[in-house]
Amino acid sequence: MNQNTTLHVFDQSVSLEPAGADTFCGRTPAAYANMVGPYGGFLAATLLNAVLLHEERQGDPVSMTVNFAGPVGDGDFQVVASARRTNRSTQHWNVELSQQGVVAVTATVLLAVRRDTWGDTEVSMPDVPPSESVERIDAGQYLAWVRNYDFRVVEGHFDPAGGIEANGDSLTRLWVRDMPPRPLDYLSLMAISDCFFPRIFVRRQQRMPVGTVSLTTYFHADRDSLARQGDSPVLAEAHAHRYSRGFFDHTGKLWGVGGELLATTHQMVYFKD
Amino acid sequence: MNQNTTLHVFDQSVSLEPAGADTFCGRTPAAYANMVGPYGGFLAATLLNAVLLHEERQGDPVSMTVNFAGPVGDGDFQVVASARRTNRSTQHWNVELSQQGVVAVTATVLLAVRRDTWGDTEVSMPDVPPSESVERIDAGQYLAWVRNYDFRVVEGHFDPAGGIEANGDSLTRLWVRDMPPRPLDYLSLMAISDCFFPRIFVRRQQRMPVGTVSLTTYFHADRDSLARQGDSPVLAEAHAHRYSRGFFDHTGKLWGVGGELLATTHQMVYFKD
Numbered sequence: 001m002n003q004n005t006t007l008h009v010f011d012q013s014v015s016l017e018p019a020g021a022d023t024f025c026g027r028t029p030a031a032y033a034n035m036v037g038p039y040g041g042f043l044a045a046t047l048l049n050a051v052l053l054h055e056e057r058q059g060d061p062v063s064m065t066v067n068f069a070g071p072v073g074d075g076d077f078q079v080v081a082s083a084r085r086t087n088r089s090t091q092h093w094n095v096e097l098s099q100q101g102v103v104a105v106t107a108t109v110l111l112a113v114r115r116d117t118w119g120d121t122e123v124s125m126p127d128v129p130p131s132e133s134v135e136r137i138d139a140g141q142y143l144a145w146v147r148n149y150d151f152r153v154v155e156g157h158f159d160p161a162g163g164i165e166a167n168g169d170s171l172t173r174l175w176v177r178d179m180p181p182r183p184l185d186y187l188s189l190m191a192i193s194d195c196f197f198p199r200i201f202v203r204r205q206q207r208m209p210v211g212t213v214s215l216t217t218y219f220h221a222d223r224d225s226l227a228r229q230g231d232s233p234v235l236a237e238a239h240a241h242r243y244s245r246g247f248f249d250h251t252g253k254l255w256g257v258g259g260e261l262l263a264t265t266h267q268m269v270y271f272k273d
Numbered sequence: 274m275n276q277n278t279t280l281h282v283f284d285q286s287v288s289l290e291p292a293g294a295d296t297f298c299g300r301t302p303a304a305y306a307n308m309v310g311p312y313g314g315f316l317a318a319t320l321l322n323a324v325l326l327h328e329e330r331q332g333d334p335v336s337m338t339v340n341f342a343g344p345v346g347d348g349d350f351q352v353v354a355s356a357r358r359t360n361r362s363t364q365h366w367n368v369e370l371s372q373q374g375v376v377a378v379t380a381t382v383l384l385a386v387r388r389d390t391w392g393d394t395e396v397s398m399p400d401v402p403p404s405e406s407v408e409r410i411d412a413g414q415y416l417a418w419v420r421n422y423d424f425r426v427v428e429g430h431f432d433p434a435g436g437i438e439a440n441g442d443s444l445t446r447l448w449v450r451d452m453p454p455r456p457l458d459y460l461s462l463m464a465i466s467d468c469f470f471p472r473i474f475v476r477r478q479q480r481m482p483v484g485t486v487s488l489t490t491y492f493h494a495d496r497d498s499l500a501r502q503g504d505s506p507v508l509a510e511a512h513a514h515r516y517s518r519g520f521f522d523h524t525g526k527l528w529g530v531g532g533e534l535l536a537t538t539h540q541m542v543y544f545k546d
Binding site: 062063065067069070084085087089090092094096102103104106107108110112114115116117118119120121122123168169170203204213214216218220222239240241242243244245246247249251253261264266268270271272273 | 335336338340342343357358360362363365367369375376377379381383385387388389390391392393394395396441442443476477486487489491493495512513514515516517518519520522524526534537539541543544545546
């Protein structure tokens with residue numbers, strides 16, 4: 001698609017070309033390759049991008065649910081974004097990614113024009129060492145997409161080489177930002193909301209076939225929050241609730257500068273042991 | 274719709290009549306009336322029912338996201354459920370409820386045929402007094418839909434009469450079951466996942482205009498869990514994360530007999546103060 005090499009790898013990867021009413025074309029990027037197909041966070045951001053590029057778009061993201069229905073292969077894909085209902089201050093979208101006519105990803109997105117109200121946060125950012133004092137993980141051990149992030153794991157690491165003993169819980173806290181650094185926007189925040197290694201890897205300290213089946217992110221950050229964040233690292237934390245009969249869920253929080261809760265994020269994941 | 278008075282009010286209310294390919298007809302029930310239109314949990318269960326009644330259905334619910342896009346008025350509505358992708362063991366659905374051709378609710382549903390795996394729960398049911406030792410709330414003070422539930426608030430009550438002082442957090446724990454009692458199934462579990470009074474009412478101990486805009490529930494319960502549960506009360510807990518510029522989110526857990534985590538549930542809510 002976009003061959004402009006001055007663009008950040010993330011922007012190159014999520015770029016879409018208009019292709020008729022409600023329709024955009026994209027291409028699977030090698031840079032975000034995961035176990036099967038591309039990194040889910042890249043796909044989520046790409047579907048969100050279709051909404052944000054759409055001429056009917058009204059407002060900024062408030063919530064997004066992405067369902068990973070089937071593998072996305074190399075090559076071109078089509079994204080169809082349709083506004084299902086537009087109110088005075090909110091707008092609901094359906095989005096679908098398909099390849100050769102087969103649906104691979106579905107999503108719903110809520111946009112809103114936000115206004116000032118009373119506000120508060122009932123949870124606090126955990127007290128962790130600053131990003132620069134934590135060692136960056138060696139992305140070379142992991143899949144391609146990991147190389148586009150600077151990951152610094154504060155606690156709850158997964159070591160594919162088996163060097164960590166499983167300890168009965170799956171809580172991870174890590175610093176993350178795009179690599180090379182890139183100012184945070186809704187697209188990269190959506191992508192980062194899927195950045196957690198599968199909780200079952202951390203919990204059991206072993207790899208197994210897994211795949212997120214549904215991911216929901218709630219955006220608390222407004223444009224001012226994003227401007228304050230710039231390209232500073234985000235503190236991401238997540239833990240699982242229950243693993244049962246082939247699926248587990250996790251819940252996570254993404255914290256920004258000054259301890260601001262930028263987003264909360266939840267997912268259900270398939271696993272095979 | 275269904276005039277069979279031997280049916281439970283919930284089953285009467287969520288009943289649908291087939292009306293052509295992928296399409297069902299329903300009717301807004303007075304029994305589940307809320308501030309504006311019917312109780313969101315009723316709507317969520319009705320959209321799920323369209324999937325479960327569909328002849329292409331394969332498997333049981335694993336996750337559901339419901340987006341409340343606009344008000345649902347009295348009278349008839351149409352629900353269209355379409356399978357977007359069917360895999361060997363999973364199936365992804367889009368569902369939409371409309372009235373007079375205007376979309377009011379959208380949803381995505383993931384079904385799966387579950388199989389045995391390793392399992393564990395990383396969180397514990399809180400230690401609370403048994404349901405029968407907690408006083409049932411006087412539903413007469415509240416909206417119509419509340420009368421179809423037996424609610425017993427253990428902590429974090431909301432008193433519309435102003436008798437409780439706001440205390441800086443929104444955590445609620447309550448026992449809930451259908452009234453009259455009804456064995457739990459996926460439909461009623463989905464409905465109950467929306468049973469929480471808006472967190473901002475609890476947090477600020479005052480009413481204001483609110484409405485859930487997006488609700489996601491992950492089902493951990495399988496058919497055996499539901500059979501064990503029967504019509505016993507569910508312990509429901511929820512707390513908010515952040516209130517900001519017209520929206521807040523909450524996260525919740527639904528616990529069953531023996532401390533089994535039946536479902537986790539999350540939502541984003543609009544408010545106007």
